[in-house]
Amino acid sequence: MxxxxxxxxxxxxxxxxxxxxxxxxxxxxxxxxxxxxxxxxxxxxxxxxxxxxxxxxxxxxxxxxxxxxxxxxxPTDIPQIAFHFRKGDQPEGVNFYTLSTPGGLLxxxxxxxxxxxxxxxxxxxxxxxxxxxxxxxxxxxxxxxxxxxxxxxxxxxxxxxxxxxxxxxxxxxxxxxxxxxxxxxxxxxxxxxxxxxxxxxKWSGTVAYRALFPSQTLRQRLPSHRVLENPMLYLGKNSEITVYPIQRGAMINLAAFRARYDLEYTTFKGPWMQDVPPSEVLHDFDNWEPEVRMLLQSAERVNRWAIHTTLxxxxxxxxxxxxxxxxxxxxxxxxxxxxxxxxxxxxxxxxxxxxxxxxxxxxxxxxxxxxxxxxxxxxxxxxxxxxNGILYTLNYPGLTFDRPACAQPGSEDAEKLKEIRTRIRMNWEWAWKTTLDGDVSRALRQLDDPAYGS
Ligand SMILES: Cc1cc2nc3c(=O)[nH]c(=O)nc-3n(C[C@H](O)[C@H](O)[C@H](O)COP(=O)(O)OP(=O)(O)OC[C@H]3O[C@@H](n4cnc5c(N)ncnc54)[C@H](O)[C@@H]3O)c2cc1C
Missing domain, CATH: 3.50.50.60 (FAD/NAD(P)-binding domain)
Structure with missing residues (x-):
């Protein structure tokens, strides 16, 4: 037996x-x-x-x-900065939110x-x-x-x-x-x-350019670059960049997303993952602020991923x-x-x-x-x-921008950015405010429930 x-x-x-x-x-x-x-x-x-x-x-x-x-x-339970949010698709970006959560994002x-x-x-x-x-x-x-x-x-x-x-x-x-x-x-x-x-x-209509490069490369370009110390999300119309240090700060991990919502759920033509010349991503972000372009210029190898999801x-x-x-x-x-x-x-x-x-x-x-x-x-x-992607890429109805945002407190732009950050946080709080414990207990109780059959 x-x-x-x-x-x-x-x-x-x-x-x-x-x-x-x-x-x-x-x-x-x-x-x-x-x-x-x-x-x-x-x-x-x-x-x-x-x-x-x-x-x-x-x-x-x-x-x-x-x-x-x-x-x-x-790891810690003390509040940590998970990400700084900055609108970066304009000559000078605008910081508009610091997301701080218990323990941050590990x-x-x-x-x-x-x-x-x-x-x-x-x-x-x-x-x-x-x-x-x-x-x-x-x-x-x-x-x-x-x-x-x-x-x-x-x-x-x-x-x-x-x-x-x-x-x-x-x-x-x-x-x-x-x-x-x-x-x-x-x-x-x-x-x-x-x-x-x-x-x-299904193809989401979005591609991600992913790169990993030594922090030293960025430091040589700009010793005070905020990404050397801070996890950042740079938001822009139809695009977003998530970038943060890894390996105890020795390397920088970058994912730059470019969305075409009109192509969502269509078929992606070409390989899902491919090395592309770094110039391709630079070209896509050429009207963004200098600190963003500096990040992209630091990447010597770039992979392009067609992001697919399931229904x-x-x-x-x-x-x-x-x-x-x-x-x-x-x-x-x-x-x-x-x-x-x-x-x-x-x-x-x-x-x-x-x-x-x-x-x-x-x-x-x-x-x-x-x-x-x-x-x-x-x-x-x-x-x-x-x-969250729709919010990051400034495509959420009523929360879009067709010109550089002005950070003046009380301005229409500042109010929109405030609304964006409130929605992002509300959507995301489950990740640090809740635990799986209740679901584990519920699952164990349901094992005895005849409704689940034999
Ligand atoms: C740009 C980007 C950034 C991301 N960042 C994060 C993040 O910060 N945090 C996070 O939680 N998630 C993140 N994700 C999502 C995360 O990477 C995936 O959700 C996660 O890897 C899914 O894990 P998985 O084990 O289900 O699948 P996978 O990681 O895809 O693993 C599947 C495994 O199955 C193997 N395999 C495939 N087909 C077969 C087969 N037929 N037979 C046997 N083996 C097979 C593959 O080789 C692979 O090893 C990110 C995704 C992307 C695209």
Whole structure:
């Protein structure tokens, strides 16, 4: 007889997949396999920011000490400046808000963050690289296992599949087919069409230019540049730049966004990620203030990312398969929340699966509980992130600018900027004012609720 209660396969070894595997590693009677498409467990991209709500989850997994060592600024509960907001698309920018939150935004270098997660995977966790999931099959027959088929022609089986394979998720594509088949079988043909249409990722109409460069390069240009000490958001019409120091101030992480809302949900032509000449981004921001152009001139290598998101699904779960992170709810990066939401998904999933009441025969119930807790919340954050982007790019109805803003207190421009900052803060407060604790308790209570079936 197997010593394990059941076997979980996590497809995708990004932030969400690894946090899920770390959280599941606490339950020694659950066997875990992580299947990663790439040839190594690595993270591309530069910086990643974590808000207090997700940070507390990482702490409860015993990661606080190691992560604290690699954070730009050591974690604290004391109010910290998360970002200074400045309107930068004019000859001389206007500072209009300093967002200060308990603990601020904890910034990490992505590869360092990933390294800590990898070191915390349990010994009973199998790690498989170069395993790109192509599809899965769950039969409703007597054999309860799920078959996984990989691109290299190999296959594997598991009792629970967690699709943590990012925005281009193969697990999501299969799950959507299953949800549509159920809808068709119940005569809900329109629902079937709708869910199928929501399956593939959609281009947001926005591209992000991402760069990482030594602080020294910027210091040589302007020793007093505010970004050397301060995390900044520069706002402008149809564009926004998020920039902050990482690696204890040694490097600067920059993401410059350019939005075309008229192209939202169309198909992006070309590769989703591509190295581009730094002159391309400079050209896009050539009418911005000198300190912004100085930042862009410091970047020697620039990647352009076409930001894709997903449309809401009626469920993140089908039978014994669950989606988490970007495969479930890829969102705009304007609240620095995508990874945090993946971390929350991972923790709730591991909590309901790890609970002693969950056995081979009640896996589906545990996943339905996960869905009922996480889907509404994550979709709300997805929408709030989109709305923050509209505010940052000065596209919010009634809050747009067609000429340089004047900072004169009481002026119409100053009132608009005030309204923008109020809305940004209200949309975002969940990240530092709330915790996951209530949702964890609710999930554990719901495991006994007959409404979630067997
Ligand atoms: C510019 C930008 C800045 C951002 N900044 C922040 C931030 O500061 N804070 C924050 O919280 N979020 C941020 N995000 C969002 C965040 O990066 C994502 O939400 C997060 O990485 C999602 O994690 P994930 O594990 O779901 O997916 P991913 O990180 O995409 O990981 C998916 C993994 O699955 C693997 N994979 C893919 N397909 C398959 C397959 N078929 N089979 C097996 N493996 C597969 C991939 O190789 C990858 O390792 C930002 C996003 C962008 C674009």
């Amino acid at each position: 197997s010593p394990h209660r059941f076997r979980v396969a996590v497809c995708g070894g990004g932030v969400g997949g690894l946090v899920c595997a770390v959280a599941l590693s606490r339950y020694h009677d659950i066997h875990i396999d992580v299947y990663e498409a790439a040839s190594a467990f690595t993270e591309i991209g530069a910086g990643i920011g974590v808000w207090p709500r997700a940070w507390k989850v990482l702490c409860s997994l015993g990661l606080a000490d190691e992560l604290a060592k690699i954070a730009v600024v050591p 910034a990490f270098h992505r590869a360092d963050f990933h390294g800590v997660l990898l070191r915390h995977l349990g010994r009973h966790c199998g790690k498989h690289t170069s395993k790109r999931l192509v599809s899965y099959t769950q039969s409703r027959s007597r054999d309860p296992s799920i078959r996984l088929d990989f691109q290299d022609g190999s296959s594997a089986t598991c009792d629970v599949l967690i699709g943590a394979d990012g925005v281009k998720s193969a697990a999501r594509a299969c799950l959507v087919e299953e949800l549509a088949a159920v809808a068709r079988a119940e005569g809900r043909h329109q629902d079937a069409q709708k869910v199928l249409a929501a399956g593939p990722p 809401p699904l009626p469920s993140f779960v089908s039978g014994k398969v669950a989606l988490l992170g970007d495969s479930a709810h890829a969102m705009m990066p304007y609240q620095g929340a995508g990874a945090g939401q993946a971390i929350e998904d991972a923790f709730i999933l591991a909590t309901v699966l790890g609970d002693r009441r969950t056995t081979q025969s009640t896996i589906s119930r545990a996943l339905r509980v996960y869905d009922s807790i996480r889907r509404p919340f994550a979709l709300r954050i997805q929408e709030a992130s989109r709305e």
